Amino acid sequence: MTENGVAVPDDEERIEFTAAALRSVVAAVDDGVDARGYFHWNLLDNWEWGHWEPTFGLVAVDRTTFERAPKPALAWLGGLASESRMVDDLLCGDGRI
Numbered sequence: 001m002t003e004n005g006v007a008v009p010d011d012e013e014r015i016e017f018t019a020a021a022l023r024s025v026v027a028a029v030d031d032g033v034d035a036r037g038y039f040h041w042n043l044l045d046n047w048e049w050g051h052w053e054p055t056f057g058l059v060a061v062d063r064t065t066f067e068r069a070p071k072p073a074l075a076w077l078g079g080l081a082s083e084s085r086m087v088d089d090l091l092c093g094d095g096r097i
Contacts, residue, residue, distance in 0.1 A: 005041035007054030014058075014073045022080075040077060044068070 006017040018040065029035050045057035052063055058074035061067075 003039040003041045005056045007048075007056050009053075009055060011071045011073050014071070015076050018073065018077060 004018070004021045006014055008014055008017070022038065025035050025038055040058060042056040042058070044059050045052065045055040045061050048054065048056070058071055058077065060069045060071055062069070
């Protein structure tokens with residue numbers, strides 16, 4: 001198991017980073033590593049070292065209303081998982097569905 005994430009304001013960058021990380025996991029499995037899981041860190045943007053930024057989450061949180069808004073990276077990652085297409089999609093290039 002491993003956890004992985006990136007603190008960026010641009011969700012396209014988060015998707016690219018996560019796709020690269022997952023391609024690395026696939027490559028490690030191909031090399032014989034017994035990788036049994038992947039955790040994306042973090043579900044929600046959180047309080048980090050005394051600040052609300054940088055943002056790591058797959059879901060944005062409004063700090064006034066606490067309303068939650070899914071980010072594009074959540075749909076992208078969920079699509080890979082729910083369609084069981086991770087390996088094929090990640091190995092074909094940019095990791096997009």
